[in-house]
Amino acid sequence: DVKVTQSSRYLVKRTGEKVFLECVQDMDHENMFWYRQDPGLGLRLIYFSYDVKMKEKGDIPEGYSVSREKKERFSLILESASTNQTSMYLCASSYLSGANVLTFGAGSRLTVL
Amino acid sequence: GDSVTQMEGPVTLSEEAFLTINCTYTATGYPSLFWYVQYPGEGLQLLLKATKADDKGSNKGFEATYRKETTSFHLEKGSVQVSDSAVYFCALRLNAGNNRKLIWGLGTSLGVNP
Numbered sequence: 001d002v003k004v005t006q007s008s009r010y011l012v013k014r015t016g017e018k019v020f021l022e023c024v025q026d027m028d029h030e031n032m033f034w035y036r037q038d039p040g041l042g043l044r045l046i047y048f049s050y051d052v053k054m055k056e057k058g059d060i061p062e063g064y065s066v067s068r069e070k071k072e073r074f075s076l077i078l079e080s081a082s083t084n085q086t087s088m089y090l091c092a093s094s095y096l097s098g099a100n101v102l103t104f105g106a107g108s109r110l111t112v113l
Numbered sequence: 114g115d116s117v118t119q120m121e122g123p124v125t126l127s128e129e130a131f132l133t134i135n136c137t138y139t140a141t142g143y144p145s146l147f148w149y150v151q152y153p154g155e156g157l158q159l160l161l162k163a164t165k166a167d168d169k170g171s172n173k174g175f176e177a178t179y180r181k182e183t184t185s186f187h188l189e190k191g192s193v194q195v196s197d198s199a200v201y202f203c204a205l206r207l208n209a210g211n212n213r214k215l216i217w218g219l220g221t222s223l224g225v226n227p
Contacts, residue, residue: 042202101147
């Protein structure tokens with residue numbers, strides 16, 4: 001069964017901590033995405049990557065960075081976590097061409113105190 | 114700019130009721146349209162899609178028809194079940210330029226009572 005795996009389902013961090021959210025996919029997808037999901041705001045794209053070591057800013061990149069050293073792994077980094085980054089984070093992947101259907105992970109719920 | 118508008122929720126129905134969740138869009142050209150579903154505690158998964166005008170996507174008893182004249186892609190199901198309780202997202206992908214990104218609606222929460 002193909003899938004996207006997010007390393008942590010629930011995290012609690014303190015303001016100012018550095019936070020890593022890891023995502024791994026086993027479908028050989030070129031594209032990978034990080035979204036955050038907040039009530040009333042839907043899904044907002046933070047960053048995406050279409051190839052190893054390539055990244056592009058999404059709609060809300062401020063306060064975040066990403067790393068893609070291997071095709072299957074896409075990491076989201078919060079350099080100094082703040083309370084307004086408390087959210088559900090969703091990773092997704094897709095092929096570069098074709099229907100571009102996204103496969104999502106189960107999500108990582110981050111609470112910053 | 115390009116956008117997707119969904120009816121606001123939450124929507125609450127009784128089992129076996131008819132479901133419609135409205136979705137309209139604004140986009141240049143001829144986008145592809147999608148419905149994704151998010152069950153409680155899970156990530157999103159594709160429910161159905163349509164890539165050109167008048168196409169009908171269908172899956173699990175749900176249907177949606179790509180209507181270019183009304184720029185709509187309404188989701189329907191004839192008889193909902195308790196297991197259909199979830200959040201439903203309408204989305205579009207522009208088929209020109211940077212087509213790696215989807216444009217999302219805000220989601221509609223559906224609750225089905227037995």
